[in-house]
Amino acid sequence: EVQLVESGGGLVNPGGSLRLSCVASGLTFTNAWMTWVRQAPGKGLEWVGRIKSKSDGGTTDYATPVKGRFTISRDDSRNMVYLQMNSLKTMDTAVYYCSTDSPLGSSDYWGQGTLVTVSS
Amino acid sequence: DIQVTQSPSSLSASVGDRVTITCRASQSISRHLSWYQQKPGKAPNLLIYAAFSLQRGVPSRFSGSGSGTDFTLTITSLQPEDFATYHCQQTYSTPYTFGQGTKLEIK
Numbered sequence: 001e002v003q004l005v006e007s008g009g010g011l012v013n014p015g016g017s018l019r020l021s022c023v024a025s026g027l028t029f030t031n032a033w034m035t036w037v038r039q040a041p042g043k044g045l046e047w048v049g050r051i052k053s054k055s056d057g058g059t060t061d062y063a064t065p066v067k068g069r070f071t072i073s074r075d076d077s078r079n080m081v082y083l084q085m086n087s088l089k090t091m092d093t094a095v096y097y098c099s100t101d102s103p104l105g106s107s108d109y110w111g112q113g114t115l116v117t118v119s120s
Numbered sequence: 121d122i123q124v125t126q127s128p129s130s131l132s133a134s135v136g137d138r139v140t141i142t143c144r145a146s147q148s149i150s151r152h153l154s155w156y157q158q159k160p161g162k163a164p165n166l167l168i169y170a171a172f173s174l175q176r177g178v179p180s181r182f183s184g185s186g187s188g189t190d191f192t193l194t195i196t197s198l199q200p201e202d203f204a205t206y207h208c209q210q211t212y213s214t215p216y217t218f219g220q221g222t223k224l225e226i227k
Contacts, residue, residue: 035216037164044221045156045164045207050214061214064121097163104170105211106154110163 002026002109009114020083022098033101034081038094088118126219132227141193141222149212156207
């Protein structure tokens with residue numbers, strides 16, 4: 001059974017930084033493309049970004065609102081994917097989910113989410 | 121970025137009804153559209169991928185159709201557990217944008 005568990009959320013001041021982690025089990029992580037999706041309180045889902053497997057280049061893609069501020073990385077030895085968030089804004093307040101990408105790009109497995117609150 | 125417009129934003133229906141939710145992409149996305157169900161306080165759950173392929177374990181009362189720019193999620197014979205929020209997502213090109221969501225409520 002595939003399981004994804006996020007951690008690292010919390011309260012941070014505007015302009016601050018935070019790193020989220022997601023540990024995966026029940027899959028061959030080295031082959032997995034991993035995605036971060038967020039959901040602001042009472043709002044819809046927003047795709048944040050994705051990292052491909054190292055064998056597929058390990059490249060990343062980002063949504064326009066986070067490009068240049070957020071960085072996704074992975075540690076295949078630990079089955080972990082990370083979301084480094086810098087220069088945080090109040091609009092970044094959301095539950096952040098990690099998910100696995102199916103071959104056609106849809107997110108087929110999801111974690112339970114971790115809440116990030118950006119506020120002074 | 122490809123924009124995805126989902127309608128309606130909310131919908132009231134009764135158990136046993138048939139409901140339809142639509143998504144329209146701002147450019148052709150072939151059949152690269154997925155549908156998710158989300159219940160309050162929970163992560164989304166993939167229902168349909170590639171416009172009409174049912175994810176393993178999803179009941180057959182859920183179906184998807186469409187290609188190009190216009191897509192539909194249909195739920196036949198609504199069950200009590202189907203009252204939730206539904207999201208569509210284009211996976212044709214990054215960033216993989218979502219629709220605004222449709223909240224399906226009990227009438």
